[in-house]
Amino acid sequence: MRHCSKFFRTCTVMILCFGVVSCGKDNVATDEDTPILTEKNIKNLIPSRVHDRVSWAKDIYSIMDTLSIEKTKTNVCSIVAIVDQESNFVANPQVPNLGDKAVKEVNNRLEEKFSEKLGDRFGAPVAKYFLNVLKTQPSADNSYLSQMRKVKTEKDLDILYRQIFDYMTKHYHVSAITGAAKLIGQDIGERMNPITTLGSMQVLINYAQDHQRNSVNIYELRDDLYTQYGGLYYGIHRLMLYQAGYAKPIYRFADYNSGMYSSRNASFQQALTKLTKTKLSLDGDLLLYDKNENIQTDRSQSELAINRLFADHAVNISAKQVRSDLKQEKQIDFEKTQTYNEVKILYQQKFGKALTYAIMPEVIISGPKLSKNYNTNWYASKVNSRYVACMQRTRSGRS
Structure with missing residues (x-):
């Protein structure tokens, strides 16, 4: 999946977790994160230039309740940053030209x-x-x-x-x-x-279809995404409801753009590159996918590199098992597979240090809604700057 991708280009939640600071390594709540925010607190974290901050805060608060996401400063600021980046808090924004x-x-x-x-x-x-x-x-x-x-x-x-x-x-x-x-x-x-991709948080329609909040037809679902509440609901769902061990929110922001676990998977690809001395794309996709996100039968360069690596080191993991493991690349459980753990072991043995959990994926963002092509690093950095500004507002006493 590539967010904001080419004009004609078209992931079920396993665990309902508590968002950025409630799952894996990035769920270690600090004293700063402990307070649970009120609607008023959330309103004060939304940039003052936003029209009707009260209404936006009410919907964010309600949706976080519905999805059982803790209303910590980190979680709220992550949501605020994505909404602000994608639409400047306009439910159906105008797009120049x-x-x-x-x-x-x-x-x-x-x-x-x-x-x-x-x-x-x-x-x-x-x-x-x-x-x-x-x-x-x-x-x-x-x-x-x-x-x-x-x-x-x-x-x-x-x-x-x-x-x-x-x-x-x-x-x-x-x-x-x-x-x-x-x-x-x-x-x-x-x-x-x-x-x-639709609405104030630019959610893929396929994702919204997989996680519909009510029984509606496709046109009604699309219309819902253009509303303030609907756009927020599916965007917050997509951003927060998956478990990942990211030490910094910026990797979740990158995933929002380039696909779930793409930051983790890009690090895995980088490890393969170093172990096999094969130049691989660090895009976070370990398998090949068609335009509808269906897995293709052809093997990706990452899959081929894994099979060569295991053959060279006499690792007793078959190509069939590798393919089965890679099919979990969009899930947290990929980290429990034989393939992932064997690569971690080989990397530790070769370089004397642990495999880095996540890096920034290298993905180009293009499309008619953009004035020029960008990449995921640009996107994640822009969102992160908004996140930092929001967190600064929490320290200024506004929350």
């Missing part, structure tokens, strides 16, 4: 993106029809393409895409061209919708 960027993406990469989603066989003909719909429907003088240029917010663009794909669902069948089975159906709009 969003319409022009969306049109540019359509003009430059439409067929490529449809082929990624539908395959080469269907991608080109559907993309061609899609572009024709954009230019001619619902009318020549008010086409979807002209409407796209005028969108100001993510929700505007999301709703427009829903309308476009609804039109396609009613009027077009791939089988009419290819003779293949009907492809355009009930899930085509969701399958092709390029708006995959």
